Amino acid sequence: MAEMEEGIQRLGRQDRAIANEVQKSVRERRPLTLRRVITNEYVLHVVSAAAFLTLWHEVAASGVFKGGLCTPWEVVVRFRGLLTDTLAGLTLWGHIAASAQRIAIGFVLASAVAIPLGLFMALNPYVNALVKPVFDIFKPMPPIAWVSIAILWFGVGEESKIFIIIIGTFVPCLLNAYNGIRLIDPELYDVVKVLGGNRWNEILQVSFPASFPAIFAGLQISLSLAWTCVLAAELVASRSGLGFIIVQGMKFTDAALVIGGMVMIALVAWLSSLLIAGLEKLLCPWRRDIRDL
């Protein structure tokens, strides 16, 4: 970050040397007023969250939903207990790990096949002609539709859950890799041609790096789909995982367990998407700070 700022400053100093080519905006310090405080983005975030929690608390306390809704605090207490107590032999960490492991295996397997296949299809018309018809049949099928057949094939164990995740994440991974290459400006290939490069240079220097951002967009979509899939699979049949926690809560009319499970899924899914975003930043340094400049 400091390095970046230094770079911007240097950019500022240099462009005076090269005449009027860059214009820079200067950030001014404004006085702190009440109006500025209440219109501050982060203050508004806090207001919004507090309002939501208060509303939730009041509705739960009023007892409209009877046992079907509990207060936010009850959820926190319930899940603090689960950190040490076990549910079906596993603590909360164990259940998170169970879901996360399924996601990780399914997600890695699917993207390891789908991304190269998508790239191949975009780069080679014969591969495309061979794969596309079959792919188009499967493309519109919602992954949840595969739950029943997965259980028929693999039983209720880990395999069926991983299978559904693979089915669910495969399509967006492949489509984004494919489109990532299809949407490259053909003139970028001309650059390599004119500099004396061959087809292999074009693929290595243009196709791959240019499709990176699209591939990562596909991974993000896939990941959120993977959480949907693992949940669906766990709701149907499982002895562990965040979906299992929710089902247990439903069976015993334990609203805190159900709601807490939902919150935990949102939290873990969000954290895992941060992981992918971090990976993208690491692998696509040219995308950093584009918004700022």
Place this chain on the structure above:
Amino acid sequence: MTHKIECRHIAKVFIQKGKQRVHVLEDISLFVRDNEFLVILGPGQSGKSTLLRIIAGLETPSEGEVLLDGRPVSGPGPDRGLVFQSYMLFPWKTVLGNVELGPRLRGVPREERRRIAQHYIDLVGLRGFEKHYPHQLSGGMKQRVGIARAYANNPQVMLLDEPFGQLDAQTRYFMEKETARIWETEKRTVLFVTNNIDEAIFLGDRIVTLKGKLPGRMDRVWEVDLPRPREHTDMEFLKLRHTITECCELTL
């Protein structure tokens, strides 16, 4: 004596939507001397970019041929460097990474290609920006990178396709001066395509004007016998500008 580049009766027909034939160029014959700065001046839609792409080897002419040092051209090659109208920098590479691409593709060892790239980055006035990514640069600076990239591959001929078309008037004027300076420092045979008459007279040893409306045809060849460095407000400059404007249709 053979010229550096010779175009013999080049014609180009594009096939659109399956069968519609679009004549883009017709009977273009021209030559470029060694280390000469030749400008091709024509209005929009006169096929001048297509002509440059044919010389670069990115398109094949429907008729005629392009000769480089007397040998026919049959595809793109590192002997001709191309500077693109829309810069075409690789956003995932730094300035240095973009400039050293040519030597890198030719397998020049790391140290050597760094040295070459640095030389041309300095030449185009971008020292200090080696680690910047293209999105951090202004339009004029981007095209400097484009020029440095083409130069760094050490081509015998530089082809520039309306390189300053996207720049504002002041920057454009400034870049024209820079182009003249760079060319005087490291002479190459240059083919420069533009639709701007001031740019043409400011830069060219000779100017080839094309007739507007497709298909593009040769109009005339003008010798620009003005001393360098030139001034846009010079009397001789303005006279020639007037003569060329009178003779040619430079608008659509």
